[in-house]
């Protein structure tokens with residue numbers, strides 16, 4: 001009898017294994033009673049970008065993933081360019097961030113990434129008024145260049161001297177986090193210093209990305225219970241609180257800074273250097289004064305916006321740069337084209353410093369193209385989220401109800417043969433160059449910065465900063481990816497490398513400089 005029982009248990013176990021294995025490899029997910037496609041998604045969570053890509057390719061690039069028991073987990077996934085254009089631009093007023101997104105990303109509060117309506121409009125206006133200012137761009141460019149020299153190059157020099165391996169992705173993340181802190185708060189978080197290697201603030205950023213992606217696959221009641229019981233990834237909330245404490249501290253420090261003489265140079269610096277000081281300097285003006293009746297309300301508003309900038313602006317750029325350095329090191333012809341272009345620019349300018357002054361307005365088109373090509377294959381923010389307000393029919397013919405979460409997977413869009421041709425899997429910056437100029441692809445083709453009214457407001461800033469550091473590293477160092485490194489994307493809201501980018505560094509004879517100071521120590 002016991003023997004029959006063991007046999008039956010074994011047969012049941014094998015049957016479950018079979019179902020799970022087949023669920024993992026199915027292109028059209030098996031639909032389970034009550035749970036719909038949820039088991040397939042959960043089982044493929046570890047390789048979510050490839051799973052979604054495969055699924056959409058087999059289903060005409062639009063697929064409605066339904067979970068009858070937990071409707072909040074149902075999503076429409078689409079990378080069909082006509083649908084993307086419809087959602088992001090043509091009928092964008094019907095596609096907002098929505099409450100479902102705010103529930104998952106509750107940590108963002110009413111920050112610009114999560115907000116809709118008037119609050120979103122006000123935050124976009126404030127960001128634009130800072131990011132478009134020539135004074136701000138000049139200061140930003142100077143700070144970034146100094147940080148590359150005094151931080152990143154110092155760390156790379158040290159690694160070159162010692163011959164030890166370093167995680168370049170981690171170095172880049174610390175660099176971009178410091179830059180984002182400057183932009184948002186006007187302070188240096190000093191994450192690049194040797195002592196700050198294990199900074200809790202940076203770990204908090206990683207926690208947020210991991211926790212929020214998992215919430216996409218979990219019923220709300222489940223992750224809320226997990227958080228309440230402090231279990232699994234949800235228990236890492238204490239680190240996130242440390243990040244908020246840091247933001248609070250910095251806002252009150254900016255508040256206590258003496259008001260600057262109106263119209264003086266100091267006032268210009270304060271107003272144009274970071275978003276917190278900018279808002280505080282406009283505190284008494286009509287729009288802000290009418291919206292916030294007291295200091296606490298305004299501080300909460302600033303805190304949410306600051307947190308959005310730190311989230312959107314730091315890990316995205318560092319992930320893009322990590323993929324860029326890996327692709328460039330593994331494609332020697334691209335690397336030599338980049339170096340060639342920089343030598344040419346240096347030669348034409350007759351003044352080394354001039355080449356670096358404004359990388360965006362300067363030619364360096366090939367470097368720009370290589371960064372775009374990186375972001376096509378590895379879009380740093382791989383999922384773009386919207387929610388329908390009213391029922392709608394997409395150009396593909398799919399009907400959706402009001403309140404349906406819609407996700408545009410940019411990883412899939414960047415790898416569609418229908419958009420990029422047969423060589424879509426190849427890293428070819430040349431596809432971005434026509435007659436020596438950079439080709440502009442509309443957001444229904446190249447969607448790595450989103451599109452429509454919500455398009456990434458930090459795009460130009462990101463290119464300026466990425467170009468400064470990319471040029472400095474490519475010109476001055478050779479990076480050797482450590483043998484046996486497993487380079488693959490993490491299943492997170494930001495497409496970073498799962499195991500980091502472990503490299504050894506050798507320093508070249510100086511052929512380029514980042515400023516008029518030699519980068520030699």
Ligand code: HEM
Nearest residue numbers: 113312313316317320380381448449450451454456458462
């Ligand atoms: C390689 C770097 C970056 C990439 C790939 C990237 C990509 C994106 C994407 C895909 C979105 C969503 C757009 C949409 O909903 O349609 C976004 C939004 C946003 N990005 Fe970026 N971003 C980058 C760098 C930055 C930087 C440096 C900043 C600021 C310092 C920034 C600030 C923002 C903000 C505030 C939003 C929210 C906009 C809104 O919802 O209205 N980003 N970004």
